[in-house]
Amino acid sequence: MICCKECIDLLCDYFEGTLDPATAASLEDHFKDCPPCVSFLETYRQTSDLCRKTLTPVEIPEPVQIKLREFVKNHIQSP
Amino acid sequence: MPTQEEKAQDEMLVRDMKAGQMEAFDKIFELYQRKIYALAFNMTRNQMDAQDVTQEVLLTIYRKIDTFQGKSAFSSWVYRITLNATYMKLRNKKKEQYVSLDEGLPNFNHAGFQNEKVSDWSKSTDSLLFSNETKGVIEKAVELLPEKEKVVFMLRDVEGLSTEKVGEILDLTIPAVKSRLHRARLFLRKKLSSYFDEYQTRSSKK
Ligand SMILES: [Zn+2]
Numbered sequence: 001m002i003c004c005k006e007c008i009d010l011l012c013d014y015f016e017g018t019l020d021p022a023t024a025a026s027l028e029d030h031f032k033d034c035p036p037c038v039s040f041l042e043t044y045r046q047t048s049d050l051c052r053k054t055l056t057p058v059e060i061p062e063p064v065q066i067k068l069r070e071f072v073k074n075h076i077q078s079p
Numbered sequence: 080m081p082t083q084e085e086k087a088q089d090e091m092l093v094r095d096m097k098a099g100q101m102e103a104f105d106k107i108f109e110l111y112q113r114k115i116y117a118l119a120f121n122m123t124r125n126q127m128d129a130q131d132v133t134q135e136v137l138l139t140i141y142r143k144i145d146t147f148q149g150k151s152a153f154s155s156w157v158y159r160i161t162l163n164a165t166y167m168k169l170r171n172k173k174k175e176q177y178v179s180l181d182e183g184l185p186n187f188n189h190a191g192f193q194n195e196k197v198s199d200w201s202k203s204t205d206s207l208l209f210s211n212e213t214k215g216v217i218e219k220a221v222e223l224l225p226e227k228e229k230v231v232f233m234l235r236d237v238e239g240l241s242t243e244k245v246g247e248i249l250d251l252t253i254p255a256v257k258s259r260l261h262r263a264r265l266f267l268r269k270k271l272s273s274y275f276d277e278y279q280t281r282s283s284k285k
Binding site for chain 2: 036046061
């Protein structure tokens, strides 16, 4: 059986779906018997999701949009 | 990865722009300004800096379009210019900070097994996960990431680009992208876990 440390090292590849089937299966076997690793896996996945949802979408604030349009007009369209 | 249509559209716009058509630049401006600004803002967390970077990038696209040879996707070229301009900004105001990313791993016993309880906060209520306090914790933690890890995390997990695309933009191999991404996630997970654990303790005392 692979140990927790190996499991955690493989998490990134596991989520990318790039592990060979045998390794993925041994990882899933480990998860069946190891609650700490399941918690780790869930929070690892949630970290990415939560950060994405928290940090996006970045919208350009209205005053900045105006500045950018002016900039393009003055420096690029008619330099 | 951009779709085939997006790629074809970019190629057409680049061709038109090289031929001196201003409308093509306007279209590029429309298509890319949010992407440029968002990446610059997430890297600097500063509106003024993000605005400066966006202006510089627009100017560079306009002036240097002839040097773009199409060896990589146009969007990758734009991301690279954006990152270079962002690095210049960060360099000018960088306070030295050293964070050890080994911090992200749990405790193992000598056989490599975890020997303490790992709390699972992943299914907490939305009101906790998306509270302003949590947002603040995330922003601070991301800011602590070293540049190399931060940029990979931003492009891959926050902007949602594919691992291959991130490799193309940063000129890194796929394993190198994954290893930086993994280190960043471990570090952020640990920070979030400490925060949620502390939150539990705090609210159980009430
Ligand atoms: Zn385990």
